[in-house]
């Protein structure tokens with residue numbers, strides 16, 4: 001386990017360096033984008049290797065303990081974000097908003113117990129991987145939208161308008177952010193369907209309103225509401241941004257809050 | 271993009287189709303879900319979901335019928351139709367589903383009776399046709415009494431009269447006549463008895479299911495009534511370690527054990543083959559078996575629901591794909 005953890009801390013250091021460089025880039029009006037992308041790539045590679053070593057050692061994927069769930073989500077969220085960063089140059093400075101959110105998760109990771117957990121028999125199915133994979137893409141897409149929503153709200157609050165001037169105008173950010181929300185909706189829907197298939201096989205019911213199912217469904221409804229609100233009452237980018245943050249907050253609570261209020265991910269599991 | 275200004279006419283259908291109404295319904299549904307989650311037991315809770323869902327369906331039908339945007343964008347239309355199909359199927363499922371539980375001792379034939387059942391108003395009962403035998407099961411435990419896979423052997427005769435066997439458990443149910451039988455964590459030990467009535471008469475054989483093991487490891491006792499209204503209480507005393515905290519082990523009926531019986535004021539301690547002679551007859555303790563608890567589930571809408579969900583996701587993806595590729599994002 002020593003080795004895994006050492007690799008993990010090196011990766012965390014790279015993530016933090018990438019975030020710090022990105023933040024200073026915005027503050028100083030510089031564009032250290034290649035450095036940020038390089039650091040993110042290095043962090044992903046090292047962290048991915050660390051997850052792989054642990055997977056190999058324990059014989060199951062990183063989805064049992066809080067430590068594993070946080071770690072694998074930091075990895076997948078960064079991966080989705082790095083792809084968006086690479087692909088959408090004009091919005092790259094949003095890294096200064098997205099990375100601090102990941103820092104919070106990393107700080108949480110530092111204080112969680114890395115001990116192994118027990119893999120329940122019901123977790124031994126391909127559907128679990130599909131379900132989790134879709135969920136990770138969903139959350140990643142919403143995180144990218146949060147970056148743009150953050151810029152809109154910071155400008156609204158009158159903070160760093162000059163520093164953020166390099167970014168596209170609010171309506172353009174809003175447009176791109178909602179494309180990511182649309183991607184999020186597709187993958188959240190897929191996540192719910194794959195989860196229901198798994199639940200039917202594992203517990204003989206496809207839906208039972210357990211805490212995770214309930215909150216995931218409320219998140220889905222909120223996302224539907226956000227999209228509908230946008231064309232029904234022609235919302236401003238600011239309202240759109242607030243809706244994005246609400247969806248992210250709900251999704252975040254569902255992913256990392258609910259499973260640890262009740263003792264195991266999916267109460268019906270054990 | 272179409273907005274409220276392009277909304278359908280102001281006739282009644284147009285009003286029902288209003289997209290502001292959709293927003294209100296989505297909020298109502300969210301509140302309904304949250305409230306029914308917190309108050310699971312109230313009978314009225316159902317209506318917190320049924321009400322908004324009924325409005326949802328009405329609003330959706332009206333919008334599909336009248337809204338220009340939804341009617342002219344094929345994939346968007348298909349997506350909303352699939353949503354409607356999902357709601358209608360879920361409603362149909364709730365009216366016709368069956369959820370229940372049974373317990374079968376090793377070697378016992380399922381005879382169509384459920385120990386616990388909950389069903390929709392219009393469930394079409396066909397359980398009486400279903401027969402299968404529990405032929406025993408294997409469950410390994412990791413150290414720390416952590417349950418691993420369940421392998422349960424079952425045997426049945428199919429519609430063509432051919433005898434079939436299978437191993438079910440965890441992700442794999444036995445599906446017969448649309449009923450799905452899932453093994454569960456609920457399982458335990460079952461003392462088997464024979465009863466020989468005094469003065470002749472056919473002997474009877476049966477088993478008594480002790481509480482779930484290891485969940486109720488320390489209350490392995492059960493009471494029941496013998497023919498002639500004789501009240502019996504039995505407690506299993508296990509004299510060996512079955513599931514070891516410190517190393518891997520396997521669920522099995524204990525060999526070293528005693529059965530303490532209380533009949534009236536008398537106490538008896540029996541080992542397999544032991545007997546108690548009573549004025550009403552003789553009770554013979556034949557030995558200990560295991561029983562398995564199954565969840566029973568039936569819902570004919572499952573494949574249709576899955577198909578509708580697949581259609582919904584594919585059409586949603588295609589709608590956005592078309593929309594976004596027609597007008598690629600640009601920073602200015």
Ligand code: HEM
Nearest residue numbers: 223224227231271272273292295326329330333337339340
């Ligand atoms: C009461 C139920 C609903 C009604 C009446 C309804 C109606 C509509 C209508 C009329 C449009 C086209 C709006 C326009 O562009 O002018 C639309 C778009 C859309 N609806 Fe719904 N809808 C309902 C529920 C839902 C739900 C639950 C979802 C799930 C997430 C959803 C997802 C969407 C999406 C993704 C779009 C396309 C948005 C876009 O192209 O940007 N709808 N809906």
